[in-house]
Amino acid sequence: MTDAVAGAAVRSRFPWQGAITLAAVLAVAFLVLLPLVFLVEESLNVGDPMAFPPQEFGIANYFAMFDEDINVLWNTLIIALMATVMAVLIGFTLAWILTRTNVPGRALLERLMELPYYMTPLVGALAWAVIAGPKSGFVNQLWKLGGGHGDLVDVYSHLGIAWVMALFEGTVAFVMIAASMKSMDPALEESARVMGASKLRTTLTITLPMVMPGVLGATLFVFAEMLGSFAAALVIGIPARIYVITTAIWDSTLSYPPDYGRASAMGLALFIVMFGMLTFYRRVIGRGSFATITGKAFRPRAMDMGGLVWLLFGVCCLYIFLAVVLPIGALLFTSLQRFATVILSQAQFTLANYQTAFGLGPVRQALVNSLTLGFGVASVGVMVMALLVWTIYRSQLTGRGAIEYLVMFPQAVPRLVFGLALLWAWLNIPIPIYGTLWLLALAYFTVMLPLGVRTLAGVVLQIDKSLEECARVCGASWLYQMRTVTLPLLRPGILAAWLLIFMACVRELGTSVFLMGPNAKVIAPSIVAAFASSGTELTAAMALIQTGTVVLALVILFRLTRGATKELT
Amino acid sequence: MKDRIQVKDLVVRYGEAIAVNGVSFDVGRGEHLTLLGPSGCGKTTTLRAIAGLEQPTSGRIAIEGRPVYDSRTGVNVSAETRGVSMVFQSYAVWPHMTVFDNVAYGLRVRKQSAADIKANVERALDLVQMRPLADRAASKLSGGQQQRVALARAIAFSPTVVLFDEPLSNLDAKLRAEMRVELRELQRRLDITSVYVTHDQEEALAISDRVIVMNVGVIEQIGTPEEIYNRPRNRFVADFVGSANLLKGQATGPGFFKTADGTMLRTIGGGAGSEVAVRTAYIDLVPPGMDATSGDNRLKGTVRQRMFHGDFVQYLVECPCGRLIVRRPPTNLLDEGTEVTLSFSPEHTVLLQG
Numbered sequence: 001m002t003d004a005v006a007g008a009a010v011r012s013r014f015p016w017q018g019a020i021t022l023a024a025v026l027a028v029a030f031l032v033l034l035p036l037v038f039l040v041e042e043s044l045n046v047g048d049p050m051a052f053p054p055q056e057f058g059i060a061n062y063f064a065m066f067d068e069d070i071n072v073l074w075n076t077l078i079i080a081l082m083a084t085v086m087a088v089l090i091g092f093t094l095a096w097i098l099t100r101t102n103v104p105g106r107a108l109l110e111r112l113m114e115l116p117y118y119m120t121p122l123v124g125a126l127a128w129a130v131i132a133g134p135k136s137g138f139v140n141q142l143w144k145l146g147g148g149h150g151d152l153v154d155v156y157s158h159l160g161i162a163w164v165m166a167l168f169e170g171t172v173a174f175v176m177i178a179a180s181m182k183s184m185d186p187a188l189e190e191s192a193r194v195m196g197a198s199k200l201r202t203t204l205t206i207t208l209p210m211v212m213p214g215v216l217g218a219t220l221f222v223f224a225e226m227l228g229s230f231a232a233a234l235v236i237g238i239p240a241r242i243y244v245i246t247t248a249i250w251d252s253t254l255s256y257p258p259d260y261g262r263a264s265a266m267g268l269a270l271f272i273v274m275f276g277m278l279t280f281y282r283r284v285i286g287r288g289s290f291a292t293i294t295g296k297a298f299r300p301r302a303m304d305m306g307g308l309v310w311l312l313f314g315v316c317c318l319y320i321f322l323a324v325v326l327p328i329g330a331l332l333f334t335s336l337q338r339f340a341t342v343i344l345s346q347a348q349f350t351l352a353n354y355q356t357a358f359g360l361g362p363v364r365q366a367l368v369n370s371l372t373l374g375f376g377v378a379s380v381g382v383m384v385m386a387l388l389v390w391t392i393y394r395s396q397l398t399g400r401g402a403i404e405y406l407v408m409f410p411q412a413v414p415r416l417v418f419g420l421a422l423l424w425a426w427l428n429i430p431i432p433i434y435g436t437l438w439l440l441a442l443a444y445f446t447v448m449l450p451l452g453v454r455t456l457a458g459v460v461l462q463i464d465k466s467l468e469e470c471a472r473v474c475g476a477s478w479l480y481q482m483r484t485v486t487l488p489l490l491r492p493g494i495l496a497a498w499l500l501i502f503m504a505c506v507r508e509l510g511t512s513v514f515l516m517g518p519n520a521k522v523i524a525p526s527i528v529a530a531f532a533s534s535g536t537e538l539t540a541a542m543a544l545i546q547t548g549t550v551v552l553a554l555v556i557l558f559r560l561t562r563g564a565t566k567e568l569t
Numbered sequence: 570m571k572d573r574i575q576v577k578d579l580v581v582r583y584g585e586a587i588a589v590n591g592v593s594f595d596v597g598r599g600e601h602l603t604l605l606g607p608s609g610c611g612k613t614t615t616l617r618a619i620a621g622l623e624q625p626t627s628g629r630i631a632i633e634g635r636p637v638y639d640s641r642t643g644v645n646v647s648a649e650t651r652g653v654s655m656v657f658q659s660y661a662v663w664p665h666m667t668v669f670d671n672v673a674y675g676l677r678v679r680k681q682s683a684a685d686i687k688a689n690v691e692r693a694l695d696l697v698q699m700r701p702l703a704d705r706a707a708s709k710l711s712g713g714q715q716q717r718v719a720l721a722r723a724i725a726f727s728p729t730v731v732l733f734d735e736p737l738s739n740l741d742a743k744l745r746a747e748m749r750v751e752l753r754e755l756q757r758r759l760d761i762t763s764v765y766v767t768h769d770q771e772e773a774l775a776i777s778d779r780v781i782v783m784n785v786g787v788i789e790q791i792g793t794p795e796e797i798y799n800r801p802r803n804r805f806v807a808d809f810v811g812s813a814n815l816l817k818g819q820a821t822g823p824g825f826f827k828t829a830d831g832t833m834l835r836t837i838g839g840g841a842g843s844e845v846a847v848r849t850a851y852i853d854l855v856p857p858g859m860d861a862t863s864g865d866n867r868l869k870g871t872v873r874q875r876m877f878h879g880d881f882v883q884y885l886v887e888c889p890c891g892r893l894i895v896r897r898p899p900t901n902l903l904d905e906g907t908e909v910t911l912s913f914s915p916e917h918t919v920l921l922q923g
Contacts, residue, residue, distance in 0.1 A: 396624065467662035469622050472648040473655040473732075474675035474722070479651075484674070488665045 019480040021391050024384055025403055031446040032409055034429075035421035042424050043264035054261075055068055061265035069248060069266070075158065076244040079233070080226035080309040082162035086339060087170025087222050088177075092215060094319060095178035097312045100207075102302040104309065109316050110178075116323035116553055117171040120507045122524060123543045124168035124236035127327030128155050130334050130536055138330060138342040145343060147204060156240035164232040167323045169225060173218045180214025190365050228414035230510050234528060245270050246416050250513065253420065256440070258357035260424055267417035275412050328547070353541035363530070363542060373522065373550070374505035377444045378498045384445075385452035385497065386490060390482070392453075394468070404453075411450035415510025418447055423514040435517025443511045446496040448504055452497045459493025492560070499557040501548045572634075573730055573762040574619060581614050588614040589625075590786035596703050596764060601756050603765040605773040605781035607809065612766045613658075616732050620655050621648035621766065625832075632730060649678075654728035658735040660719040669700060671707055675726035693725035696755060696798035714743050715862055720752075724759060730786040733765040737772065749775055770810045774798060782806050798848070801890070803922050807846035814847045814893045820920055828890040834866045835915035842920045849896045851917040854884065854909045861912035866910040868893075872903050886911060 045054035132155040143152040509524040574596040581589040589611040604612035617623040627640040697717035774794040801807035818828035874885035
């Protein structure tokens with residue numbers, strides 16, 4: 001009897017936790033998995049490429065890659081290899097200087113190293129097109145002014161594309177290598193010195209072998225990223241008629257009739273190669289021999305470099321100059337002129353480009369759309385993500401490991417391939433949101449899931465579990481506990497995630513190029529379109545407006561996170 | 570008298586590992602029960618199962634006669650509706666609230682009126698002498714103050730059962746001793762039933778009506794602090810609670826024990842057994858020329874080592890049956906090398922079970 005009463009008392013409460021969690025998980029599964037199912041199906045379509053569902057199945061699309069598109073694969077491989085080598089060399093040098101030597105201003109320099117990443121490869125590519133384009137590029141203008149013949153540099157080449165990719169997408173190499181150098185216990189080197197080994201001998205026999213796994217891991221990771229890189233190849237590669245796999249995918253959806261089968265096969269092949277490499281990378285990292293990468297950070301003893309220190313400082317400054325100051329300066333200089341020239345006597349300075357950018361209907365609309373999407377997706381998305389993160393890391397729900405895998409999955413799919421998958425899926429799903437901002441919002445939410453979840457997870461894991469348990473023991477229901485304890489404690493993380501998602505939305509290119517409709521334009525693809533059709537001057541103004549928005553959000557983010565960490569400690 | 574808490578055949582598994590393996594006990598009205606054991610013995614898991622924070626594998630838990638978990642009928646009442654209160658090891662004081670808000674939480678959940686909330690919070694804060702700090706942000710409190718807030722929060726909504734999960738383990742030794750006294754005082758004043766978890770045997774003996782000694786998921790002994798200390802049932806309890814000398818040998822009849830070297834000792838506790846325990850504090854050291862208390866067990870020995878600890882002196886005495894540790898008050902010090910007679914009552918010579 002009492003059992004029945006107690007049971008009824010429990011059942012009478014509406015299971016909010018279960019209901020809300022189930023709804024969120026189903027929605028995410030729908031958003032993440034369905035497009036990929038459509039993509040796989042389409043890649044096997046060998047009949048009419050526009051037919052849905054396909055009438056004939058086969059693997060001809062995959063074979064076609066090695067036949068018709070063999071030079072695309074070749075280009076992809078060469079450019080990715082060149083970019084990886086450059087990125088790892090730059091990353092290793094900078095990481096070594098900033099973690100192991102007594103170069104002045106290390107803390108500030110380390111912060112500045114993040115900037116190229118926030119500038120985005122799209123803006124970087126535009127800037128370097130202005131700096132080192134043939135004939136009209138600033139460097140070549142100066143070269144001719146100085147009496148040179150032909151072009152000194154040409155960014156519209158394999159090496160040029162790789163250079164831009166390395167500068168603006170290779171930052172991760174620096175981060176990973178620096179982490180492996182930082183996490184090395186200085187006692188390992190000190191004991192070698194105590195045993196009588198010289199500085200050089202210690203470096204060769206202890207330091208390098210310890211850091212090597214981190215460097216190899218970074219190389220693998222960066223190479224996988226470079227294979228899926230899109231922006232630089234789009235801006236510089238297409239005018240130069242150098243196609244890599246990502247731009248080839250993009251190009252085949254533009255042909256008439258669009259060849260979605262070929263695009264899907266290439267997209268899936270790219271996904272499988274990248275996924276395989278990243279899985280291999282994780283496997284290797286997971287093994288004990290790579291222990292230097294994880295674990296806590298030590299403060300390694302900085303080597304006293306004497307007078308050499310200024311040379312090393314110069315190297316760091318050179319990088320910042322090439323990846324931040326020069327590109328931004330070049331774009332600014334261009335955007336303020338009627339016709340871009342580096343020869344001051346011919347320059348006509350004007351604000352007309354900014355007037356056009358803000359005044360021209362489509363451009364202004366694209367900017368407004370991007371900001372609206374950023375606000376909307378960040379605001380709604382972050383709450384759903386907070387719930388998912390809580391479910392994954394805090395609840396007792398069975399299958400929460402599978403949910404984690406699900407939400408992190410978009411990270412493994414190249415942005416562009418995900419965009420293609422969403423395009424094909426929503427062309428065929430009978431919900432008429434294709435070509436509207438709604439589809440872009442759904443797409444942004446889906447591809448931002450890993451970013452938001454990772455940011456929030458860091459904060460959730462820091463919250464002592466008993467803070468929540470105590471609320472339950474005090475009699476609070478799940479909803480009440482979430483509202484009064486969990487969400488308030490998560491606030492710094494939620495703010496950080498909001499800003500990161502906002503920034504990522506404003507600069508989003510890979511999925512946007514596929515999903516943008518004539519009445520739903522967003523800023524990043526519009527910049528690309530402007531570069532192809534209008535002058536560089538207007539494009540530069542647009543790129544700077546976008547960068548300015550991101551930088552503003554970034555400044556707020558730093559302010560907030562600094563305040564929040566102060567509050568917590 | 571009806572039992573406040575009943576735990577029957579409780580089993581908690583995590584996959585292959587068994588944390589709690591068939592534990593049964595009752596806690597009476599107003600009783601203060603302590604679960605004592607080394608880390609990993611299942612004491613915290615048992616407590617969390619009572620609170621509803623841990624899902625047991627099987628067994629039965631009833632609070633105030635109401636089943637809150639029963640593996641056979643499928644009853645599993647969620648933590649927030651069990652009506653128990655708990656003090657956490659980490660205090661779990663919410664850093665984003667003031668002291669007042671922390672203590673008022675359980676009252677607000679119960680939708681009390683603003684006036685009642687104020688009165689109850691102030692009463693609870695008075696009990697732990699924290700009322701002057703009511704408006705302070707919880708993140709600006711010291712460890713000892715957080716501990717008091719956690720305590721006030723746990724008792725503010727007048728629960729009948731309060732669970733304590735090692736509440737004093739994060740305090741320094743001096744503060745811990747102070748809080749122990751206050752906690753005992755508080756338990757007496759409020760008519761609450763408490764279950765207390767600790768790995769500190771001194772704390773367990775000092776504040777409990779009854780102690781349950783646990784090891785690897787099972788109960789080794791249940792009894793009052795005096796029973797646990799004076800009559801340890803087996804080797805584990807004798808060794809874990811207090812300090813004891815364990816002598817090997819064989820029980821030769823009711824009340825008699827022959828050590829390995831042939832010395833006959835009189836004991837309490839009948840039955841078979843191959844070990845006796847003698848507390849280090851219950852052994853008297855008699856210098857040559859003095860008489861030992863009549864009727865005591867006696868052993869001849871030589872002082873091999875003397876260590877001065879301040880509150881007591883510890884001697885290592887070499888005897889034919891092995892080396893014995895003896896703790897005496899720091900008066901009449903004996904030098905190393907002195908021949909002594911060890912004398913201890915049969916009352917304190919406890920035959921241990923298997």
